[in-house]
Amino acid sequence: MLEYISPNDEKLFGKTDSETLQNAISEAEKDGCRQILIPRYNARMGKCEWRIPVSIKLPSNFTVILDNCYMVQETGVYDNMFTNMYSWDFDKCTKMEYEQENIAIIGRGNVILDGGVHNHLLEKTAGKYNQPPLRRNNMFLWINVNGLRMENLHIENQRWWAINHMFCSNVKIKDIDFYAIPHVNNMDGIDLRIGCNHFDIQNITGRTGDDVIALTALQSASELKNKVDGKDCDIHDVKIRNVKADSYYCFLVRLLNHDGSNLYNIDIDTIMDVSDYTKKMPSGACIGIGSLIYWHARPAEHGETRNITAQNMTSRGRHAVSMSRTLSHSKFSNIKTYGDNRNGVGIDGKCSFEDVSFEHLWYGALQQEIYAGKMLTPEEYRGTVIHLPNAAGDINFRDVNADQVRCGICVSGDVKVIVDGFHCNNLLTKLDVSAESTLILNEEEC
Amino acid sequence: MRRNANMLDMLLRGYVTPEDFAGTDTERLQKAFDASHELNIGRVVLKGSYAVEKTILMQGMTDLVLDDATLCGTGDFPVLANANYAKNDSHSWSLQDRFFTIRGKGRFLGDVLLYNAFHVNIDGVEFGGALRFSFVSEVRLYNSRFTGNEGVVITMGSNNFIMQGLIAECKNSAVVMDATADEYDYVIGKEPEIHEIILQDSSFHTSASAVILRASLDAKVYNMQLDHLVSDGVTLEIGKAGETVPAECYFNLTGEHFTTDAKEAVVIHNSVKHCYFPSEK
Numbered sequence: 001m002l003e004y005i006s007p008n009d010e011k012l013f014g015k016t017d018s019e020t021l022q023n024a025i026s027e028a029e030k031d032g033c034r035q036i037l038i039p040r041y042n043a044r045m046g047k048c049e050w051r052i053p054v055s056i057k058l059p060s061n062f063t064v065i066l067d068n069c070y071m072v073q074e075t076g077v078y079d080n081m082f083t084n085m086y087s088w089d090f091d092k093c094t095k096m097e098y099e100q101e102n103i104a105i106i107g108r109g110n111v112i113l114d115g116g117v118h119n120h121l122l123e124k125t126a127g128k129y130n131q132p133p134l135r136r137n138n139m140f141l142w143i144n145v146n147g148l149r150m151e152n153l154h155i156e157n158q159r160w161w162a163i164n165h166m167f168c169s170n171v172k173i174k175d176i177d178f179y180a181i182p183h184v185n186n187m188d189g190i191d192l193r194i195g196c197n198h199f200d201i202q203n204i205t206g207r208t209g210d211d212v213i214a215l216t217a218l219q220s221a222s223e224l225k226n227k228v229d230g231k232d233c234d235i236h237d238v239k240i241r242n243v244k245a246d247s248y249y250c251f252l253v254r255l256l257n258h259d260g261s262n263l264y265n266i267d268i269d270t271i272m273d274v275s276d277y278t279k280k281m282p283s284g285a286c287i288g289i290g291s292l293i294y295w296h297a298r299p300a301e302h303g304e305t306r307n308i309t310a311q312n313m314t315s316r317g318r319h320a321v322s323m324s325r326t327l328s329h330s331k332f333s334n335i336k337t338y339g340d341n342r343n344g345v346g347i348d349g350k351c352s353f354e355d356v357s358f359e360h361l362w363y364g365a366l367q368q369e370i371y372a373g374k375m376l377t378p379e380e381y382r383g384t385v386i387h388l389p390n391a392a393g394d395i396n397f398r399d400v401n402a403d404q405v406r407c408g409i410c411v412s413g414d415v416k417v418i419v420d421g422f423h424c425n426n427l428l429t430k431l432d433v434s435a436e437s438t439l440i441l442n443e444e445e446c
Numbered sequence: 447m448r449r450n451a452n453m454l455d456m457l458l459r460g461y462v463t464p465e466d467f468a469g470t471d472t473e474r475l476q477k478a479f480d481a482s483h484e485l486n487i488g489r490v491v492l493k494g495s496y497a498v499e500k501t502i503l504m505q506g507m508t509d510l511v512l513d514d515a516t517l518c519g520t521g522d523f524p525v526l527a528n529a530n531y532a533k534n535d536s537h538s539w540s541l542q543d544r545f546f547t548i549r550g551k552g553r554f555l556g557d558v559l560l561y562n563a564f565h566v567n568i569d570g571v572e573f574g575g576a577l578r579f580s581f582v583s584e585v586r587l588y589n590s591r592f593t594g595n596e597g598v599v600i601t602m603g604s605n606n607f608i609m610q611g612l613i614a615e616c617k618n619s620a621v622v623m624d625a626t627a628d629e630y631d632y633v634i635g636k637e638p639e640i641h642e643i644i645l646q647d648s649s650f651h652t653s654a655s656a657v658i659l660r661a662s663l664d665a666k667v668y669n670m671q672l673d674h675l676v677s678d679g680v681t682l683e684i685g686k687a688g689e690t691v692p693a694e695c696y697f698n699l700t701g702e703h704f705t706t707d708a709k710e711a712v713v714i715h716n717s718v719k720h721c722y723f724p725s726e727k
Binding site (some may be wrong): 040041068109190270272 | 457458461486487488489507508509511545546547565567584586605606607610642646668669671673675676690697698700702718720724
């Protein structure tokens with residue numbers, strides 16, 4: 001048995017690079033090594049480039065080593081670069097007995113995967129006018145896979161969401177770097193859709209054209225078409241560590257569930273918004289939770305978004321943490337804002353809370369301070385440290401620090417907010433609390 | 447002159463070695479890096495010991511694999527640097543070198559310098575001298591060992607680092623982030639600050655403070671996440687005794703889960719802003 005099969009073996013050459021690579025995969029299955037190595041040099045074409053017109057379909061228990069290579073999706077085609085064997089076979093990918101397992105894509109050296117020239121398959125045209133489904137534009141599409149590993153890849157110019165998972169579990173993703181110029185909508189980095197659990201995502205960097213990592217459990221008709229019999233539609237047990245990226249105007253980590261799907265046991269550590277301060281619109285938030293829109297059957301109900309822990313966030317977005325709809329049993333710690341940040345912690349629309357706490361929040365350090373050493377005049381202050389309009393339930397804060405801010409705490413709705421340790425200076429308005437809300441600030445009711 | 451391999455052999459093999467060429471160690475090393483770039487092979491594999499008499503320069507898109515290799519500098523110059531270091535007309539943001547990987551089992555006895563570059567990945571390498579970054583961004587530095595006077599030296603204009611699994615046995619500090627240091631040359635179009643640095647899961651045995659941060663009025667130090675660090679003495683030292691800059695020069699710093707025998711895990715010489723050191727002993 002060989003260590004791996006190389007696609008540069010003449011007898012494996014096909015009419016396209018996709019065919020050649022698929023032949024190498026078949027050969028590796030026959031050989032028993034179940035591993036191919038895609039080198040930099042493409043002997044069939046005599047170039048240091050692999051052009052992919054048709055998705056490379058991977059069987060179970062299989063490893064692809066990307067060895068210092070450059071791969072690009074072919075111009076004018078509608079297909080993924082890599083996917084699992086059954087992802088486009090609806091009869092099989094929706095059955096537990098066809099669940100695939102143990103697929104790995106490992107980069108060695110400088111690996112660049114390029115979406116190439118965009119094919120104009122967009123959200124508004126997909127599935128219409130004889131256009132294929134939009135999921136054809138994922139660079140990686142994984143459906144119903146247990147045991148997946150992706151490491152050390154630089155992904156450029158993704159045509160839509162770069163890496164998309166549905167009904168996948170036990171997934172490890174490490175050292176992925178993105179570079180996207182957002183010329184079309186939704187050039188996300190990593191997406192977990194319904195039925196995903198037990199993910200470990202670490203060291204994600206670069207620039208995407210939308211959310212960097214999105215956990216979105218939504219049950220649209222197209223999602224349910226891939227529903228795996230016997231698997232639930234929740235997203236749970238996801239660990240994310242070190243996301244240092246520019247999410248364009250969206251979220252670095254997006255958490256969203258509706259339609260009866262639960263989202264729980266999410267552990268997030270170290271999120272740095274490194275977006276370009278010169279752009280006109282800041283990013284959405286380090287972490288964006290929930291939404292009042294995007295639901296199909298019904299919106300998320302209280303208790304369905306729960307057990308979220310997040311710590312060590314540095315944000316220059318519209319919020320450091322943005323919340324909407326509902327959140328329970330969650331804890332956030334060590335949140336710092338800088339640059340153009342509008343609100344420290346904020347609600348988008350409305351949100352109900354139960355057992356939600358924030359501690360160690362620092363708000364301030366505007367861009368002018370950073371780059372010009374200029375102090376703002378009070379008229380230039382903006383943003384709110386704690387911005388909770390239309391809130392309900394209970395929410396707690398401890399150790400909140402801010403300077404040069406328009407408003408300290410803004411609360412409305414039937415909510416009880418406890419803030420313990422509120423240290424602010426240079427405020428235009430310290431508190432803005434509506435009559436139906438209760439605010440206990442430093443142990444005194446306001 | 448190529449001795450053992452022609453161009454197609456090297457392309458199919460996927461790497462170049464100094465043994466493909468004739469000359470002194472320094473000449474053969476440089477020819478290997480040049481051929482790797484010219485032929486778009488993008489990989490140099492080194493095996494054995496090499497005496498380096500002048501700085502070896504590598505172009506962008508290089509994967510340097512060390513297969514039980516040692517590069518030993520014979521003088522006071524960097525053993526290895528990216529090509530921009532030697533180009534007087536490339537000190538501009540738009541001309542930065544990109545994509546370097548240095549990995550495998552090997553040692554550099556002498557400094558390694560990255561200047562005006564981005565996308566640098568280093569994994570599993572031993573550095574007998576310092577590993578220096580000047581105007582470099584997007585760095586991943588993993589599982590490496592440092593045994594020289596200083597370990598990692600990050601100076602002006604460097605940002606976006608993830609460093610994990612470092613071990614240092616240094617006479618001075620293991621990780622120095624110094625925005626006050628004199629630069630080789632300022633890179634036009636880059637900001638002078640040092641920022642967005644993650645340093646985690648590392649162990650330092652040093653005579654001086656393990657990690658040092660130094661900012662100036664012109665070049666601030668901000669947005670740092672340092673956690674799970676073990677050190678013999680002080681883990682983190684911020685500023686320099688007797689030198690004062692405004693607190694805004696050091697902001698958004700987090701240091702937590704420090705393990706040390708020293709009285710204080712964190713020593714702060716300068717006022718700081720929006721910093722979180724819960725594990726301060």
